[in-house]
Amino acid sequence: MATDTEVYHSPYINTLRSAAWWLYLFHAVCFLLTLGLLSFIPLILDYLGRPKAANTFVYTHYTWQIRSFWWYLIWGGVGWIFYFTLLGIPIAMLVWVLAWVWYAYRLIKGFLYLNDNIPMPYPEN
Numbered sequence: 001m002a003t004d005t006e007v008y009h010s011p012y013i014n015t016l017r018s019a020a021w022w023l024y025l026f027h028a029v030c031f032l033l034t035l036g037l038l039s040f041i042p043l044i045l046d047y048l049g050r051p052k053a054a055n056t057f058v059y060t061h062y063t064w065q066i067r068s069f070w071w072y073l074i075w076g077g078v079g080w081i082f083y084f085t086l087l088g089i090p091i092a093m094l095v096w097v098l099a100w101v102w103y104a105y106r107l108i109k110g111f112l113y114l115n116d117n118i119p120m121p122y123p124e125n
Contacts, residue, residue, distance in 0.1 A: 013056060013058065016049075016052065016053045016056060016058040017058055017114060019045075019049050020049070020053070020058050020061045020062060020065075020114055021111075021114060021115075023042045023045055023046055023049070023062075023065060024061075024065065024107060024110055024111045024114065026041065026042035026045070027039055027042045027065060027068075027069070027107055028107050028111075030042065031103060031104070031107065035100070036069070036072055036073070036076070036103065039069055039072075040069075042065070043065075043066065043069045046062050046065045046066050046069075047066065049062055050062035050063065050066070057117065057118070057119035060119040060120040060121075061110055061113070061114050061119075061120055063120070064110050064120040068103060068106040068107065068110070071102075072099055072102070072103040075095060075096075075098070075099035075102070076096065078095055079092040079093075079095035079096040079099065080092065082095060
């Protein structure tokens, strides 16, 4: 029976981890340089790579990245809704700042967990 160390350091898992690591990096670069406008590129790669990681802890990292992107996009849209109301501009700025901080937190947490071979919290449904 394989130990956890052997499973986490198999060539297949290492390849999946490496791909997820690069996708975290691509998300972070897109996030920092374009505020996430180009994050759809690593998002597509997340969707393409996630099935290959099925039944591994890396699968949760792909899902974490995908959900982080969509929630960031939703909160950005909420900010735009507030922005187009005269009194809502300060609220829009607050929503955008909070969304930015939250997305940065999610990317950093995912990066750290992946480096430690820890699966991300993953709701079953």
